[in-house]
Amino acid sequence: MKKTEIEFTLNGKKKKVEVKPSDLLINLIREELYLTGTKYACGIGECGACTVLLDGEPVLSCLTLAITVAGKEITTIEGLAQDEELHPLQRAFLEQGAVQCGFCTPGMILTATALLKEKPQATEEEIRDYMRGNLCRCTGYVQIIKAIKSCTTGGEN
Amino acid sequence: MSEFKIVGKPIPREDARAKAKGELKYADDFSLPGMLYGKVLHSKYPAAKIISIDTTKAKQLPGVHAVLTARDVPHNETITRFGQSAEVGKGFEGLYRVLADKKVRFRGEAVALVAADTEEIAEEAAALIEVNYEPLPGVFDPVEAMKPGAYLVGEGDSNIICKFGCSQGDIKKGFAEAEVIIEDTYQVPFVDHAYLETEGGVAWIDEKEVINIRVGSQVIEHFRDVAEVLGLPHNQVRYIGTMMGGGFGGKEDITVETYLALLTWKTKKPVRLFYTREESILCHSKRHPFIMHYKVGAKKDGRLVALEAELISDAGAYPYLSPWVNLYATVNAAGPYCIPNVKINTYCVLTNNTFTSANRGFGAPQPNVAYESLMDELAYKLKIDPLEIRRKNCITTGKSLSTTGQVFNTYVALPEVAEKAWKALGETKKVEDKNKRIGRGLAIGLMSYGRMTFLHDTSRCYVRLESDGSVLIRSGIPDLGGGQVSLLCQIAAEELGVPMSKIRIYYSDTALTPLAGTTTATRQTYMSGNATLKAAREIKKRIIQKAAEMMNVNPEKLVIGEEKIIVKYDSAQYLPLLEVIKACNTEGIELFCEAQFKGPFTMVPDLSNIRGTIFPDFTFGAQAVEISVDIETGQVEVLKLVTCYDVGKAINPLSVEGQMEGGSIYGMGYALMEEVVMEKGVTLTPSFSEYIIPTAADVPEVEAILVESGGGLGPYGAKGIGEPSCSIIAPAILNAIYDAVGVRIKSLPATPEKIIRALKKHYFEGR
Structure with missing residues (x-):
């Protein structure tokens, strides 16, 4: 299949890559650009582990064609912390014990980033509803919800 | 009991930061130059005779490096073992068959393996393998399968693989005395572990001709089972266990390790193999109904x-x-x-x-x-x-x-x-x-x-206090996400009086870390926790002994904490830990220890x-x-x-x-x-x-x-x-x-x- 050159911004940096029309964004990110923080867990959009931000909106990279991100801005989990300074959500996940096996964590944190941008004052009910597409098998979600809540304006901490 | 500094405190885990930053390399996050991609061909029938397997077309596909069936496996049938050190007899042994041979027993059973340049080619090659099946009736209900004359799943003369009993008192007398009796039947289904990380890993052969398997496994002691399948000495197979994206018992049996070992052994190239979600649900173990x-x-x-x-x-x-x-x-x-x-x-x-x-x-x-x-x-x-x-x-x-x-x-x-x-x-x-x-x-x-207790369980851990006061731990402990690894750091930090940030741990490697046994049976806090405690306390004893000599006080009067050796109830009197380490090193006092903890043994x-x-x-x-x-x-x-x-x-x-x-x-x-x-x-x-x-x-x-x-x-x-x-x-x-x-x-x-x-x-x- 013919490859097309695309340009996009990845974690704040311009990238130029060649992709086939059928290439998935998850494979571009993981296999070509070696950012393995984005996780494969179902491959068909059922679990949220491969979530990345596309112009600030959470998308499933396993269902997104790489070619469609041309000219857009992608943020993966690696792009969230500023050098050694963790993103407030990353810190909250650590402090609340919301990271167990950690496989859902990148997707969870990125989805939560979008949630907090959309609804900085999200209630617990809204958090549960917004996060329902991101599966976690370890935590029972309790500490994850606590961690997100602690980052809302008016949340504890 | 003394006051704890680190134990009992709700602190972030040792591994949490790397996970939250997306930096932790799980089994699937690793690749090597020239790496091939492995694929498993699974049976499409739950019960069938294999009349023939033709791999010619698959082998001819450009980019294919190996197509393996049962006849290519040196020891296709072995006995299942689970890292136990004691002989436990026939009652607990089962057949471990790597690839289906003559007969398939369940839909999803591995029939053939492929290694190719890309995942797509491997998939295409697997589809080109021609398996001629003759479907058999099979049996799908355990109650039916128990009956005499039932279809036989395996090669034995009965489908019943074990019978256990236990009793106390006199059951007849008991019910005769009862004033109310309730009788009922309950049923529970097959369920899946549904961990987010499916089964998989990467294998390669190193310059010592050792097969290295980097994989998410709860039982790295399976290196012995893989070696037996290949007919190699145990020390020629090495497991490098990664942090797992969940286990829940599903990574307790061998999953893909044998396939990886076989493919890398035959091709002499690194091989990566990962299950899709569908393969994971179809082909790996389930909870017993x-x-x-x-x-x-x-x-x-x-x-x-x-x-x-x-x-x-x-x-x-x-x-x-x-x-x-x-x-x-x-x-x-x-x-x-x-x-x-x-x-x-x-x-x-x-x-x-x-x-x-x-x-x-x-x-x-x-x-x-x-x-x-x-x-x-x-x-x-x-x-x-x-x-x-x-x-x-x-x-x-x-x-x-x-x-x-x-x-x-x-x-x-x-x-x-x-x-x-x-x-x-x-x-x-x-x-x-x-x-x-x-x-x-x-x-x-x-x-x-x-x-x-009749498995005679042990766990080992190595702890070393470095000359700059940092600590190194080596333990074979696998971490399935429960915080098993971090727990050992916490124990060592507590015992040696150093902060968590000064601990580094190497884990889950059958060649380089002392074997700590399986991360199963809710045993790691108990077993490896105790092994770490024993090793750290041994070092602590030596440090305190030396400090007591240096301070000219009874060692019983000394405690360790905040990188100091302190006189109890008189915190103004202390020696910095570094000074005592220096003195120990000068005299050749061993500030390292590999300890073993043994559970109770029974027959x-x-x-x-x-x-x-x-x-x-x-x-x-x-x-x-x-x-x-x-x-x-x-x-x-x-x-x-x-x-x-x-x-x-x-x-x-x-x-x-x-x-x-x-x-x-x-x-x-x-x-x-x-x-x-x-x-x-x-x-x-x-x-x-x-x-x-x-x-x-x-x-x-x-x-x-x-x-x-x-x-x-x-x-x-x-x-x-x-x-x-x-x-x-x-x-x-x-x-x-x-x-x-x-x-x-x-x-x-x-x-x-x-x-x-x-x-x-x-x-x-x-x-």
Whole structure:
């Protein structure tokens, strides 16, 4: 299949890559650009582990064609912390014990980033509803919800 | 007891930062130059004869490096072993067959392996392998499979792979004395582990001709089994275990390691192989379904006098851990109750379903569903409060387990946890919806931590205090996400008086780290925690001895903390740790230690009547729920969930709470939504669209209550919590459904359909 050159911004940096029309964004990110923080867990959009931000909106990279991100801005989990300074959500996940096996964590944190941008004052009910597409098998979600809540304006901490 | 500096504090785990930043390299996040991609061809029939396999076309496809079938495997059939150091006899051994040969036993069984330049080519090559099958009838119901003349799944003359029994008292006399008898049958389904990280890894051969397998595994001791398949010495196969994206027992058996080893051995190139979600659901182990016939007898005042149970479980197509799982079920079958007359018989049967093996809780959650439902039934029948009937009958300190007779000499927290869980439900929630009925349920239970004592379990750990005061730990411990690795860091930090930031740990490597045994059986806090404690304390002893000489005080007067050796009650008098290390190094005093912790050892029990000590110790807990049932839709909503366990000592309360909450929701999925549906051996639920697990939106308010009796066998009195935490929530939910709408669901999961059907029967047809 013919490859097309695309340009996009990845974690704040311009990238130029060649992709086939059928290439998935998850494979571009993981296999070509070696950012393995984005996780494969179902491959068909059922679990949220491969979530990345596309112009600030959470998308499933396993269902997104790489070619469609041309000219857009992608943020993966690696792009969230500023050098050694963790993103407030990353810190909250650590402090609340919301990271167990950690496989859902990148997707969870990125989805939560979008949630907090959309609804900085999200209630617990809204958090549960917004996060329902991101599966976690370890935590029972309790500490994850606590961690997100602690980052809302008016949340504890 | 001295005051803890690090133990007992809710601190972030050692591994959490890298995980939150997306920097931790799991098994699938690793690649090597020139790496090939492996693919497994799975059987499309659950039962069939393999007439022939033609790999010609697959081999001719450009980019294909190897196509392997059973005849290419040096030792295709071996005996399953699980890292035990003792010979345990035939009763626990099963056939491990790498690739199907002559006959397939389940749909999804591995038939051939492919390695190719890309994943796409490997997939294409697998499709080009021509397997000529002759379908066989097969058998899919364990009860049918037990009957004489049934289709034989394996090569033996019976499908029954194990029979266990245990009894005490006189069961006939017991039922004769009973004033009320309840008899019923309960059923639980196949379920999947549904960890987010599927099975997989990368293998390569190094310059020493050692096969290295970098993989997510709960049992790195399988390096020996892989070596035996290849006919190599044990030291020519090395496992490098990665942090796992969840395990729950599903990475306890060999998953893809043998395939990786074979493909890299044949091609001499690095190979990567990962299961898709569909492969994971179709081809790896499931939790055992059980059919459980129970009969319970009690006096009118609620005192239990007799319990008889027959448990039949479905092993699926190969034994794997079935005998062990069924032993757990047998030991747990009479629950945490004092019953003078007990008789349990357990049968485990091969069928042509996907094979079953370990799943969090092992064989405990299944019988717990039956006996705790029956206790509830008894309470209603005798008009006794659910808490009261449990308090009246539960095991207390000094009493014994009714199945095996093992005596509990340490604190048995059952009455305490039952009361705490039940009372913590608080005031009944108000629900506006007229169709919704509120109900409450309670369940109590016990579960072992630590492996069966006749396995002669050990764990080892190496600790070294560096010349700059930092600490290095080497332990073979696999971490499936429960915080096993971080726990060892915390113990070493506490004992050597250094902050967590000064600890580095290397883990899960069969060549370079001392073997710590399996991350299974809720054993790592207990076993490897104690091994680390022993190693760190040995170094501490030497440091304190040296400091005592330097300070000219009695060593008993010294304590270690905040990188100082301090005179007790006089914190102004101290030596910096660094100074003492310097002095030790100058004199050649060893500031390193590899220690081994040994669990209690017993003989293999009589399997027809299992009595005596089988497990080192038990964890006791209670779970209570408040739920609503919509009588129009049958939908159950859990409103509040309380989980209360005596954890002995919470070394990291954040991790312990995480286990208790996560375990509860794992069990809630079992109760209400999860089932791997198999129709004549064909899985109808191969993705998360059909196999539904709880989401953030399903989770109720959860309250975790930690009781810390200090009575455990682990470091600082800790007990294990990983598996006990999920083992009794299902019956608590079933009991709450009965309390809400008066129908008793006797088969999991309690789906809206089952509840509506039961409600119809209850209201319109009478019971």
